[in-house]
Amino acid sequence: MIFLYYLLFSSSVLIYGIGFNTAIILCDSISAQKLQFLKTILTLLVTTVATSAICTSFIVPLKLAPLYPLVCIVIFLGISIFFETMIRITTAKTTSNFSFSFLIILLALNESVNLLEAVLICLSSLLSFILVMLLTHIIKRNSTYARDTSVNFRALVLLAMATLLASTFFVDLTKFAKGGVL
Amino acid sequence: MILTAIIFILVMLSIFVLLFFMLFILVPAIIKQTKISEDFILSKTEHNFQKLRTHSQTISPSARAKVMCKQENKNNTTRSPYSCKVIHTLYNRISQCTFMCIGSGDCAKVCPQGAIDIAHGVAVVNNFCTGCGKCVAVCPVNIIKMVDANSASSLAPQKRYSKLPISIYSSLCNCKTIPDKSPAL
Numbered sequence: 192m193i194f195l196y197y198l199l200f201s202s203s204v205l206i207y208g209i210g211f212n213t214a215i216i217l218c219d220s221i222s223a224q225k226l227q228f229l230k231t232i233l234t235l236l237v238t239t240v241a242t243s244a245i246c247t248s249f250i251v252p253l254k255l256a257p258l259y260p261l262v263c264i265v266i267f268l269g270i271s272i273f274f275e276t277m278i279r280i281t282t283a284k285t286t287s288n289f290s291f292s293f294l295i296i297l298l299a300l301n302e303s304v305n306l307l308e309a310v311l312i313c314l315s316s317l318l319s320f321i322l323v324m325l326l327t328h329i330i331k332r333n334s335t336y337a338r339d340t341s342v343n344f345r346a347l348v349l350l351a352m353a354t355l356l357a358s359t360f361f362v363d364l365t366k367f368a369k370g371g372v373l
Numbered sequence: 374m375i376l377t378a379i380i381f382i383l384v385m386l387s388i389f390v391l392l393f394f395m396l397f398i399l400v401p402a403i404i405k406q407t408k409i410s411e412d413f414i415l416s417k418t419e420h421n422f423q424k425l426r427t428h429s430q431t432i433s434p435s436a437r438a439k440v441m442c443k444q445e446n447k448n449n450t451t452r453s454p455y456s457c458k459v460i461h462t463l464y465n466r467i468s469q470c471t472f473m474c475i476g477s478g479d480c481a482k483v484c485p486q487g488a489i490d491i492a493h494g495v496a497v498v499n500n501f502c503t504g505c506g507k508c509v510a511v512c513p514v515n516i517i518k519m520v521d522a523n524s525a526s527s528l529a530p531q532k533r534y535s536k537l538p539i540s541i542y543s544s545l546c547n548c549k550t551i552p553d554k555s556p557a558l
Contacts (some may be wrong), residue, residue, distance in 0.1 A: 213416070216500045223492060249381035252374070265388050268414065272395045274412050276403050283407055288416045 193308060197315035203287050203295060204323040205356045210291040214320060215348060218327040227286040228321070230274050235313040238267045243306045260297060267293055291320070326351060417487055417501060437502040438488075439511060441516045442474040443496055461513035472516050480508035480517060 203209040217224055244263045251258055270290065277288050295316045303309035330347050400413050412420050426498075457479040465471075476494035480535075488501035489508060496517070498508075509517045 220492075220497070245381075245384065249377055249384070252377055262385070264413065265385070265392065269388060269392050269395065272392075272400065272413050276395070276399060279403055279407050279409060285409060285411045287411065287413055289414050289419055299433065306513060 193311045194315045197312050198319050198322070200359050200362065202319040202323070203298060203316035203353060204320050205359075207294070207298065207339050209294045209298070210320045211323070211352075213288075213291055214324045214327050215345065216322050218331055221324055221328055221340070226278060226282065226284055227288065228317070230278060230286045230313070231288060231292055231317060234267070234271050234274055234292050235296060235299075235317065236310060237270050238263070238292075239268070239299055239313050240306065240310050242296065242300060243309055262265070262297060263300065263313065265292065267296060323352070326355070417499070418492075420487070424501060426528070437520060438498045438506070438517050439505050439520045440474060440480075440489075440496045440498055441518055442514075458511070458513045472514060474516060475514060479511045479513075483507045483511050 197203065204211050204214060242259070243260055245266070246256075246259050250256060250262065271289070275280070275285075275287055278284060295313055298316065299309040299312040303312055327348055330351055383410060403413075404410055411417070425537040432475070455477060457475040460477060466529050475493040476491055476496065478489075478491050478496070480496050481489040481491060483505060484502075485505065486501040486503055488499050490497050490499060496508075498517075504519060506519055
C-alpha cells in the first residue's frame with residue numbers, strides 16, 4: 192500500500208515537485224540514464240539505511256532530532272562521492288545528482304516510522320520519477336511529431352501533470368487499505 | 374548517555390574525515406586521471422541552473438544546436454589526445470562516412486553551457502543548449518547545425534535560419550541523418 196501510495200497518489204514529483212525539472216531535461220535520453228538510476232538506487236538505499244541507523248542509535252536517545260538533516264547530508268555526500276568515483280573510474284561517465292536524491296531521502300526519513308517504510312518510500316519515489324520521465328518523453332515526442340511550434344512543450348507537460356494529479360484525487364484510497372487505515 | 378554522545382561524536386568525526394579525504398584528495402586525483410572536470414556532487418542541471426536562466430534570456434532562446442550524426446563511432450576517438458581538428462586534418466575522416474562525428478569533443482570543450490556530451494563517440498546536444506553557436510564554428514566536419522528549439526527534430530531549417538544550407542539525406546552514408554553537402558567537404 193505504501194508503495195502504491197507514494198508511486199501514484201502522493202508522488203514525489205507530482206505532489207512535492209522533487210525532480211520535476213530534471214525529468215523534463217532528461218526525458219530525451221531515458222535509455223542513457225541507466226547508470227544514473229543504478230547509482231541513485233544504491234545511494235538512496237545506503238544513505239537511508241545508514242542515516243536511519245544513526246538516528247535510532249544516537250540522535251533520538253540524545254534528543255537531537257532537529258539535527259538529522261545535517262547527519263543525512265554528511266552521509267549522503269560521502270556515499271554519493273564514493274559511488275561517483277567508482278563509476279568515473281570504471282566507465283568514464285558522470286552520474287552526479289544532488290537535489291533529487293537528497294530530497295527523496297529527507298522525504299522518506301520524515302514520513303516513515305521504521306526502516307522498511309523508509310526504503311519503500313525511497314524506491315516508490317524513484318519509480319514515480321521514472322514514470323513521470325516516461326510521460327514527459329511521450330508528450331515531447333508527440334509534440335515534436337506534430338511539428339506545431341505554436342504549442343509550448345512545457346505548458347503541455349504542466350497540463351498533463353495537472354490532469355494526472357487531478358485524476359488521482361478521484362480515486363478512493365480506502366478501498367485499497369484494509370480496515371480503512373492507510 | 375555520555376557514552377552514546379561520545380560514540381556519536383566519534384562516528385561523525387570519522388565520517389567528516391572520510392569526506393575530507395574524498396573531497397580534497399580522491400576527487401582531484403580522479404579528475405586528473407579521467408580528465409572529467411564535472412562536479413562530483415551537483416548534476417549539470419543544478420550546476421548550470423543560474424547560467425541557464427541568464428543565458429537563455431540573452432543569447433538566442435529559440436535556437437539550439439543539433440548534431441546531424443547518429444551513427445555509433447566504433448573507432449572510439451573520445452580518449453584520443455588529438456582534437457577533432459587535428460584528426461580531420463590528418464585523416465580527413467575516421468570511417469567510410471565523410472560526415473561521421475569524430476568524437477574527440479572539440480565542440481564539448483568550447484560549449485559554455487556544458488550542453489554537449491560525447492555518447493558512444495558521437496556528440497549529443499542536451500537541453501542546456503542556449504543556441505550561442507560556438508560549437509558550429511569549431512566542428513571540422515560541419516555536422517552541427519542550428520535549428521529551431523521548438524522543432525529540434527526537424528532537419529529542414531526554419532525561415533529565420535534561411536542563411537543556413539538545407540540539410541539533405543545522402544546515399545553515401547548509412548546514417549539516417551546526413552548533413553548538407555557543404556563546399557568545405
